[in-house]
Amino acid sequence: MxxxxxxxxxxxxxxxxxxxxxxxxxxxxxxxxxxxxxxxxxxxxxxxxxxxxxxxxxxxxxxxxxxxVSIVEFLTGTEWTPLFENAKYGILPLVAGTLVTAGVGLAVAVPLGLVTAIYLSEFAPHRVRETVKPFLELLEGVPTVVYGYFALLFVTPLLQRLLPGLPGFNMLSAGIVIGVMIIPYVSSVSEDAMRAVPMSLREGSYAMGATRFQTAVRVVLPAAVSGVVAAFILGISRAVGETMVVAIAAGQQPNFTLDPTESAATITAYIVQVALGDLPHASIGYQSIFAAGLVLVAMTLAFNIIGHYLRRRFREVY
Amino acid sequence: MSSVPFSIGPAAQAAPVRPPAAQEAEAVGRPAPRPAAPPVPVKAEVRELEFHYGDFQGLKGLSMPVHERRVTALIGPSGCGKSTFLRCFNRMHDLYPGNRYRGEIRLLPDGTNLLASAVDPIEVRMRISMVFQKPNPFPKSIYENVAYGLRVRGEGNRRAIDDKVEQALRSAALWDEVKDRLQDLAFNLSGGQQQRLCIARALATDPEIMLFDEPTSALDPIATASIEELIADLKDKLTILIVTHNMQQAARVSDYTAYMYLGELVEFDTTERIFMQPKRKETEDYITGRFG
CATH class of the missing domain: 1.10.1220 (Arc Repressor Mutant)
Structure with a gap:
């Protein structure tokens, strides 16, 4: 050589x-x-x-x-009225709005995304999978502003028929649409994780007389759990950071409530609202969006750390 | 027992064939593929078995008996179809599209044709279990791995499952090593222990036939010896088919041997005859290492 x-x-x-x-x-x-x-x-x-x-x-x-503004007041105050004469800067209403819309979104996206992933990975014939996956990816590519109007002009009227008295702006509708929006993220990452499970494990399960469903739920899913958790975390981060849908469909009034049928502003909705307004640079109101942004980053980081911990905790070696 | 070396060539008389099998073969006199009244009961009868994947014919008309409570070894060079043959017994080929069987495997005494399309492969796999080449424990605890077959059958009685798990682990000679850590993840076991766990898992549902697909090829010699010992013990209870590429192993553990080549069954006989006086030249060439 x-x-x-x-x-x-x-x-x-x-x-x-x-x-x-x-x-x-x-x-x-x-x-x-x-x-x-x-x-x-x-x-x-x-x-x-x-x-x-x-x-x-x-x-x-x-x-x-x-x-x-004192940090204690900022973190514990339940009123957020930066534009009032007597401005109050309590972030909790915005945090509550963020958590409620994200929670509704996850309640939609986690089950649907997981079922989709199980179907595509374990049940769907090749041809069906090749047809469905492009549509899911298309769902990913729809601009969020379109989802926002979809929530406001289609989902909300539909929900109002089921729940009379539902306000035109509400977190339920925004949350549901956020959920639909993040299904592709949850399902495609989960599906990748499930398809990475070696065939030998599936064969082991089938050889014991298990059905497809038993194999999928009892063997493949537990084996892929770290990837599935990663998919959920990705979904949470997306839901917490989502801006357009909530800004359009959830209303922009800060409202300290955990009831999804009410209207409320989220952290992101507040930030766009203020950032687009005519607030003078370096005013307190202007600076408040950075504090709000910091809280948003901290929340996302916290979810990511939890996700990282869960992934390590459930990491499977095959 | 497993440390006895296997000699190659004309000195094959020294091949350590398991004595009971030898005596039995002597007593039987003529254990031809299909004797009129087999003295050793037949557990499964393979007739004109063909297997196709796509346009390729993997098995070309195999016929042979599988004797009850005996170990039958399938040997032959790589690609001869021995694993394909084994996987017909529990319909593993049904998992992949484009596979077709022809012919039959009759499970006795009831005479069910395992390959009939009306027979549910899940039912087949409930009666015939399998141990794979590479240990493939599930990402679960030791206990749950063994309990798996019972759980998928809908067994809910905790007591019954506990008993079965212990019994299966004892039969697989693993109980003493794991009894204090049944809730540990199965991946923490060594390779040999994992394979014995897979055997316990396959035993827990009381199968009639157990299929071993090169069960020791991923294991070290000591773990291999313990698996072979286990197979020898298990044949008191059930019928065993084992694929092996290791002729010494076939000679050590089996009572009957089938030599396959290019999807055909070249010769089937008692292990003693196959190794000491094969009828076919091809078999002799393979056994003596002149080919393969």
Missing amino acids: ANAHGAGAIATGGAALAAPTRFAHRRSRHIKERVIEALLFLSAFSAVATTVAIVAVLLYESAAFFEH
Whole structure:
């Protein structure tokens, strides 16, 4: 190997001596490797840098906000009225609105997404799977503003027939539509996890006389649980961060309630509402959106940490 | 027992054939593929079995008996169809599209043709269990792995399941090693223990026939020896079919041997005859290592 290499170096380098040529060649290769490594590191690092920068900006702007509003009041207050004369900055109504819409969304997306994944991975014939999957991906590609109007102009009137007295803006309708919107995320990640379960486990189950359904639910699903949990976490992050649907369909009035049939604003809805308004830069109202954004990031981070823990806890090795 | 070396070549007389089988073969005199009144009862009768996947014919008209409470080994070079044959017995091929059987495997005494399309493969698998090449425990506790077959049959009585699990683990010579940690994840066991767990799992439902598909090919020699010992013990209770690419193993554990080549059954006889005086030249070439 080394000999062949030396011969090649001589051939290309003309009449140069074998040993120095080889050393020189090695050094240039070494430098090239280092450059490539540095470039790869920089691109990987850019993701980290962006995240750190976002958090830094949020912290910096929030710090200015917290000079005017105490952290305790911010975290425990139940009134959020930044535009009033006597402004109150209690984040809880926005957190409640966020959790309720996300909760309704998950209540829709987790069961439906999981059932879809089980069907596609374990039951669907090849042709059905190849037909259904593009549609699911299409669902992923619909702009969220379209979902927002779908919630407001289609789902809400439908719900009003079932629940007379339901306000035109309500968290239920927004939550349901968020749920439909994130089904593809939950189902495709879960399905990938289930299809990665080795065939030998399925055969082991069938050989014991299990039916397809028993095999899917008792063997494949537990074996894929870490991926399925990851899918749920992805769904939660999407639901918590979803903006357009709630801004359009859930109403924009902060409302401290856990009742999904009421209208309420979420953290994201508040942020767009204020960011689009004519608030002067550096006013307290303007700074409040950074504090709200910080809470949103903290919530998403918390869910991700829980998800990470669950994944490790249930990690299966096959 | 399993440490006896197997010698190759004309000295094959030294092949350690299990003595009871040898005596029995002597007493039987002529254990031809289909004797008129078999002295050793037949558990399953394979007749003109063909297997096709797509346009490819994997098995070409096999006929042989499977004797009750005996170990029958299927040997032959890679790709000869021995695993394909084994997997016909529990209809594993039904899991994949494009597979077709022809001919029959009659399970005695009731005479059910296992391959008939009217026969539910799940029913077949409830009577015939299987142990695979690579240990494939489920991502569950040791206890739940063994209880699996009972649970899918709808057994809800905790007491009954406890008893069966213990009994199966004892039969698989695993009870003493795991009795204090039945709730541990099965993946924490060693490879040999995992394979014995899979045997326990297959035993827990009281199968009539057990299929072993190269059960020791992923195991070290010591674990292999314990599995072989286990197979020898199990044949008191049930009928065993084992695929092996290891001729020494076939000689050590089996009473009957079928030699297959390119989807055909070349020769079926007692293990002693196959290894010591095969009728067919091809069998002899394979056994003596001149081929394969």
